[in-house]
Amino acid sequence: MNVAVVGLQWGDEGKGKVVDLLAEHFDIVARYQGGHNAGHTVYRDGQKFVVHHIPAGIFHPHVQNVMGNGMVVDVEALLEEIAALEAVGVAWRGRLWVSDRAHVITPVHRWLETREEDFRGCHSIGTTRRGIGPAYEDKYGRRGLLMGQVADGSWRSQVEWLWDRYVRLFGPSLSSALGAEWDRFQTVLERAEAYLADAVIQTDLWLRERLRQGARVLFEGAQGTLLDVDHGTYPFVTSSHCSAGGISSGLGISPRWVHRVFGVAKAYCTRVGAGPFPTELHDEVGQYLRERGAEYGATTGRPRRCGWLDLVALKYACDLNDVDGIILTKLDILDGLPRVRLCVGYTLNGQPVEGCPVRADRLARVEPVYEDWPGWSASTYGVTRPEDLPEAARAYIRRIEEYTGRPVVLLSSGPQRHETAWFRPPDEVLQPHPRP
Numbered sequence: 001m002n003v004a005v006v007g008l009q010w011g012d013e014g015k016g017k018v019v020d021l022l023a024e025h026f027d028i029v030a031r032y033q034g035g036h037n038a039g040h041t042v043y044r045d046g047q048k049f050v051v052h053h054i055p056a057g058i059f060h061p062h063v064q065n066v067m068g069n070g071m072v073v074d075v076e077a078l079l080e081e082i083a084a085l086e087a088v089g090v091a092w093r094g095r096l097w098v099s100d101r102a103h104v105i106t107p108v109h110r111w112l113e114t115r116e117e118d119f120r121g122c123h124s125i126g127t128t129r130r131g132i133g134p135a136y137e138d139k140y141g142r143r144g145l146l147m148g149q150v151a152d153g154s155w156r157s158q159v160e161w162l163w164d165r166y167v168r169l170f171g172p173s174l175s176s177a178l179g180a181e182w183d184r185f186q187t188v189l190e191r192a193e194a195y196l197a198d199a200v201i202q203t204d205l206w207l208r209e210r211l212r213q214g215a216r217v218l219f220e221g222a223q224g225t226l227l228d229v230d231h232g233t234y235p236f237v238t239s240s241h242c243s244a245g246g247i248s249s250g251l252g253i254s255p256r257w258v259h260r261v262f263g264v265a266k267a268y269c270t271r272v273g274a275g276p277f278p279t280e281l282h283d284e285v286g287q288y289l290r291e292r293g294a295e296y297g298a299t300t301g302r303p304r305r306c307g308w309l310d311l312v313a314l315k316y317a318c319d320l321n322d323v324d325g326i327i328l329t330k331l332d333i334l335d336g337l338p339r340v341r342l343c344v345g346y347t348l349n350g351q352p353v354e355g356c357p358v359r360a361d362r363l364a365r366v367e368p369v370y371e372d373w374p375g376w377s378a379s380t381y382g383v384t385r386p387e388d389l390p391e392a393a394r395a396y397i398r399r400i401e402e403y404t405g406r407p408v409v410l411l412s413s414g415p416q417r418h419e420t421a422w423f424r425p426p427d428e429v430l431q432p433h434p435r436p
């Protein structure tokens with residue numbers, strides 16, 4: 001049986017830990033979108049490790065890892081990520097497969113993004129400025145550079161053509177601003193051609209063959225549903241399909257291969273960058289969550305905006321992905337608060353709003369309706385059995401389940417693998433649906 005793990009909020013839900021935890025039950029971990037805007041944090045023997053492009057399954061020696069065609073790749077950053085793995089003794093050759101049709105992020109993409117963000121001024125998206133959006137623009141403009149071209153050496157003529165096009169479009173100032181970096185980019189591609197040639201393959205063929213042979217695949221989402229380019233809080237989104245709908249096209253497999261979908265949600269909400277966030281807290285509670293939850297970006301180090309758990313948005317994400325269950329993380333960050341709040345509705349101009357108006361201009365105008373729940377003073381950090389949670393924490397979880405209509409199947413009670421409480425036996429959660 002194959003399982004997807006997707007983010008149900010604005011990213012940073014703790015998917016890295018969850019994928020690393022579940023990977024032991026799978027043969028393959030396959031990522032289907034995004035690039036090094038993601039930062040998946042994994043603790044390995046007590047040591048923190050952050051992967052950006054590479055699937056979090058890489059830390060399990062028996063697991064094969066796929067970077068799908070739906071991804072965009074910063075080749076230099078990928079080489080650095082691989083070097084960091086090698087430095088801690090993680091073997092990757094023969095275990096990491098990069099799609100020949102994943103697109104390459106170029107220095108011009110980063111340059112364009114900085115200009116675009118600066119041009120937007122106070123309306124900027126607050127992107128990671130890693131060139132993600134412009135790389136997808138070139139993909140859909142049908143002029144992108146492919147990882148397959150890097151691997152087979154045919155990148156030189158394409159890179160020349162792209163540079164010529166950019167200089168004509170943006171004028172000679174581009175040469176002075178980026179000429180040296182463009183030259184360096186080509187040396188990076190030369191290095192990658194030699195170093196990655198064997199790892200770049202037609203991953204969709206490879207994956208379909210393994211699926212047919214019965215391999216179990218864990219599909220790894222990056223970012224979160226509310227950042228999905230189609231289904232998130234547009235235009236304050238990333239440029240890829242983060243929700244479960246992206247799996248099929250981002251890997252080149254039929255949606256029929258995705259048997260179960262689990263969504264990861266934090267026990268409160270965070271958001272990095274701009275965009276509407278109805279339950280955002282600007283007071284000392286928000287600051288408390290940020291400090292206690294170490295809510296600073298794994299990729300950019302930016303402080304994350306923090307707020308109460310928004311059940312309206314969570315239900316929207318659960319329904320959009322039709323999740324089989326919720327994986328809840330960082331409940332312990334709420335420990336010690338005398339009162340916790342859950343957003344159970346929105347109003348607009350004093351009138352109740354139906355569902356979740358996800359479009360940014362509408363969502364920015366809603367007022368949250370809260371339910372107050374008693375907090376708990378006992379620590380939930382590191383709890384491994386649901387029955388060891390304080391009753392108030394269990395009531396909070398039950399309310400999440402009731403509102404969303406989805407069971408909480410797993411609680412991550414700390415960053416390490418063993419700091420986990422299964423609400424249902426793992427075999428039951430990860431078991432196949434009976435085939436019709």
Ligand code: IMP
Binds near residue numbers: 010038126273
């Ligand atoms: P981009 O993906 O760099 O284009 O950024 C677009 C928006 O998505 C910005 O608000 C980013 O902060 C946000 N974003 C992108 N990747 C992540 C992530 O992995 N976690 C949280 N937010 C992200």
